Amino acid sequence: MKKLKMTINARDKISHINREIYGNFTEHLGRCIYNGIYVGEDSDIPNTRGIRNDIVEAFKEIGMPVLRWPGGCFADEYHWRDGIGEKSQRPKMINTNWGGVTEDNSFGTHEFFDLCEQVGCEPYIAGNVGSGTVEELSKWVEYMTSDSICPMADERRKNGREKAWKLKYLGIGNENWGCGGNMTPEYYVSLYKQFRSFCKNHSGNELYPIACGPNSSDYNWTEVMMKNLKSQYQWQAKGLALHFYSIPDWNNKGKATEFDEDEYYRLLGTVYFTDELLTRHTEVMNRYDPDCEVALIVDEWGNWFDVEDGTNPGFLFQQNAMRDAITAAISLNTFNAHSGRVKMANIAQAVNVLQSVILTEGEALVKTPTFYVFKLFKGHQEGELVYSHIENEKISSYNVPAVSQSVSVKDNVMTVTLSNCSLNEDYEIETDILGFDAKQAEAQIINAEVHAFNDFNKQEQVTAKPYEVKVEGGKLKLTLPACSVVAVTLK
Numbered sequence: 001m002k003k004l005k006m007t008i009n010a011r012d013k014i015s016h017i018n019r020e021i022y023g024n025f026t027e028h029l030g031r032c033i034y035n036g037i038y039v040g041e042d043s044d045i046p047n048t049r050g051i052r053n054d055i056v057e058a059f060k061e062i063g064m065p066v067l068r069w070p071g072g073c074f075a076d077e078y079h080w081r082d083g084i085g086e087k088s089q090r091p092k093m094i095n096t097n098w099g100g101v102t103e104d105n106s107f108g109t110h111e112f113f114d115l116c117e118q119v120g121c122e123p124y125i126a127g128n129v130g131s132g133t134v135e136e137l138s139k140w141v142e143y144m145t146s147d148s149i150c151p152m153a154d155e156r157r158k159n160g161r162e163k164a165w166k167l168k169y170l171g172i173g174n175e176n177w178g179c180g181g182n183m184t185p186e187y188y189v190s191l192y193k194q195f196r197s198f199c200k201n202h203s204g205n206e207l208y209p210i211a212c213g214p215n216s217s218d219y220n221w222t223e224v225m226m227k228n229l230k231s232q233y234q235w236q237a238k239g240l241a242l243h244f245y246s247i248p249d250w251n252n253k254g255k256a257t258e259f260d261e262d263e264y265y266r267l268l269g270t271v272y273f274t275d276e277l278l279t280r281h282t283e284v285m286n287r288y289d290p291d292c293e294v295a296l297i298v299d300e301w302g303n304w305f306d307v308e309d310g311t312n313p314g315f316l317f318q319q320n321a322m323r324d325a326i327t328a329a330i331s332l333n334t335f336n337a338h339s340g341r342v343k344m345a346n347i348a349q350a351v352n353v354l355q356s357v358i359l360t361e362g363e364a365l366v367k368t369p370t371f372y373v374f375k376l377f378k379g380h381q382e383g384e385l386v387y388s389h390i391e392n393e394k395i396s397s398y399n400v401p402a403v404s405q406s407v408s409v410k411d412n413v414m415t416v417t418l419s420n421c422s423l424n425e426d427y428e429i430e431t432d433i434l435g436f437d438a439k440q441a442e443a444q445i446i447n448a449e450v451h452a453f454n455d456f457n458k459q460e461q462v463t464a465k466p467y468e469v470k471v472e473g474g475k476l477k478l479t480l481p482a483c484s485v486v487a488v489t490l491k
């Protein structure tokens with residue numbers, strides 16, 4: 001077995017890991033909301049006001065900190081007034097982006113906040129810029145957050161919600177370089193500032209406005225935004241939203257559970273590119289904002305494969321294999337590494353769409369390999385990232401690092417997360433720990449054949465299990481089996 005040496009220095013604190021890095025994204029797309037999260041009050045599936053109880057429990061299990069809604073491309077076609085009031089009276093619309101299905105608007109603002117309250121997570125609203133108006137978004141913010149006597153708050157009260165909700169995260173548009181209006185950055189940044197000016201802080205609520213950021217490596221978009229986002233000496237946004245999907249070949253995305261070794265390592269190469277992407281966008285942002293007042297928000301990320309056979313191509317339903325666990329671990333370790341600038345990330349999407357943490361089929365619910373990675377990485381939320389280094393090796397023709405890692409400390413507990421991407425090499429990792437007196441270690445592992453996945457009504461193939469590791473005389477020793485993700489908690 002090969003040996004790799006790792007060093008941790010807990011005295012070297014690098015940045016704070018916001019819990020929002022472990023966020024999720026939900027859209028009116030396929031079976032994410034309808035027949036996924038929301039089944040309606042009359043469903044036989046146990047629910048609370050239409051929201052599936054097992055999904056709420058699963059979201060709580062991974063400590064889901066924030067949920068983005070209602071899109072995605074759908075956000076720039078969504079008119080919030082269609083989704084309030086008596087359900088039978090709500091207008092129907094065509095979801096032109098996603099399969100041309102009828103949207104009955106039975107899941108709207110009240111239902112979304114109810115979901116967030118049941119889960120105990122922060123709501124993140126994506127507002128309509130592409131086909132909406134300044135007035136429409138301004139009134140939505142007032143509807144959600146004002147406790148005054150004013151038309152919007154009165155209407156909310158009439159619709160059954162007396163107290164205003166707290167809303168921090170407000171996205172102003174989605175992918176406005178694409179489905180959100182095909183705009184240039186110069187045009188969008190002016191529009192952004194106009195919309196932002198009329199989204200007010202009501203009744204003590206403080207918005208954290210987020211501007212549409214770049215598509216993957218469009219560094220020019222970041223440049224133009226950062227050059228123009230300041231007015232009256234103040235940043236007009238607190239976040240800039242980057243979207244990055246791991247897709248090595250747009251014309252041939254491949255299947256979630258059927259792939260060969262070459263496709264596997266090629267995908268990993270794309271996932272590891274996240275590090276370069278964040279580094280370069282951060283470099284641009286640092287030039288304009290050295291004090292990190294504007295965060296990079298990765299509010300859509302994950303693997304995007306071809307849909308499962310026999311499913312609607314517009315619904316983006318894909319299975320989730322052990323490979324997804326490996327790539328999720330690499331991505332989350334990378335976000336931790338960039339947590340000085342990256343303050344939120346939202347995997348796409350929470351349920352039944354793309355790289356989901358949950359899949360459903362009727363009453364059946366599956367916790368995916370990606371779900372277990374989020375569960376194992378929970379200890380990093382609100383931790384302090386500390387220095388760690390592995391004398392790594394590069395593997396495959398795509399030259400990817402064999403092991404990815406990150407280490408944080410919170411309340412005198414150290415969390416170490418590692419993934420071994422190699423399909424055939426186990427590694428013995430010996431770690432010197434400086435500045436932290438580790439006496440006890442507990443660990444969990446996710447380890448399965450790379451194609452393994454969890455299927456409906458079958459025993460789980462990929463799950464988290466307790467794992468034995470040793471800590472002695474300031475050294476942590478463990479074996480990292482091929483194709484595995486491990487989280488160690490040290491006290």
Ligand code: AHR
Nearest residue numbers: 071072073074174175348
């Ligand atoms: O997550 C699916 C889609 O991907 C979103 O609607 C859009 O923002 C992105 O292109």
